[in-house]
Amino acid sequence: MYLIFNSIFLSILITFSSLGIADEQQENSIKESLKRWAPDAKPQSIKSISVPNLYEVILDGQIFYLTQDGRYAIQGQIIDLATRTNLTEKRVKAIRAAAISELDEKDMIVFTPKDPKYTVNIFTDIDCPYCRQMHQHIDEYNKLGIKVRYLAFPRAGIGSSSYDKAANVWCAQDKQKAITLAKADKPIKNTAQCTNPVADQFLLGEKIGVNATPTFILKDGTMIPGFIRPSSLIKLLEQNANSAG
The missing domain is CATH 3.10.450.70 (Disulphide bond isomerase, DsbC/G, N-terminal)
Known part of the structure; x- marks a missing residue:
């Protein structure tokens, strides 16, 4: 590039x-x-x-x-400097938000509460230790009203073993169960080959600046790399919503 x-x-x-x-x-x-x-x-x-x-x-x-x-x-x-506004970041956030909004949720792996208050998009890697740690708290995110939408980002790249694991998860009939098993380093049974969005999601992540996992993308396009505990994330989402007016 x-x-x-x-x-x-x-x-x-x-x-x-x-x-x-x-x-x-x-x-x-x-x-x-x-x-x-x-x-x-x-x-x-x-x-x-x-x-x-x-x-x-x-x-x-x-x-x-x-x-x-x-x-x-x-x-x-x-x-x-007059308004203390980062004009470039403002535009980049808008680009990210637009790119995510164009995706079909059926191509994501979604964990949602009954009445979600907030939605976060998370680029995740099956083998990433912090992604695995984050997934252990998935029920806590949901209890706080946070809807989690996973996007695939195998950090080792297309064709790697991490990519193959992600493809297996996205091809599973029960994707929620499959990603939970995979992140616990357990085998996924009866997985068939299928047309999957893993490569497209990985390339999209690279395009919008993702270079680590997990990476959170908020509704307004704000990008936050790293594991965020549920209690910290809900505060951040509330602050973000208030600042947006």
């Missing part, structure tokens, strides 16, 4: 260093440059932002910025 970005940045520096063109022309030129230097690159969005002379480009779920004249490319955080 970094090699692609470096190539893109270099191409932009060369291609746009002498241009000063209108928004629509700028956007089209950026798209054409991306096609020349990274043919498979398909930016989800190119637009001007509130910072003068900067354009925001979203590519593969990642954000970078271009100056209006195309001379400079910037990869990093933009913070509005």
Whole structure:
């Protein structure tokens, strides 16, 4: 990914260093440059932002910025010091939330209370010790009104033994029972091969910045890596809901 970005940045520096063109022309030129230097690159969005002379480009779920004249490319955080708002993180959260909202819940493994107050999405790895520790508290999460939706993220990657275990779980007839057994390091019986979402969920996790397990994604796109105990999670969810208004 970094090699692609470096190539893109270099191409932009060369291609746009002498241009000063209108928004629509700028956007089209950026798209054409991306096609020349990274043919498979398909930016989800190119637009001007509130910072003068900067354009925001979203590519593969990642954000970078271009100056209006195309001379400079910037990869990093933009913070509005007047409002103390991290503008980049705000956009990244929106991207994450949108990506999760497009998923079908039937492709997740869901543990839900009768009347859920909150929903959390958790990228999980069958072999991850902290994921296993977290799953031991699944009933406690539910008792607090927290609905847990598991997404597969075998950290060793597609084709690894962890990936195979996740595929077995997602192919099981009783997925809740299967993931509970797997996280207890017990065999899953009578598992057939099936078309499963494990690879797609893993690639989505990489795309939105997941690099550890468990990783929690809240409704607003907030990402929190690491095991969070039920009592701490409910407080965090309440605070998050209050801050959202």
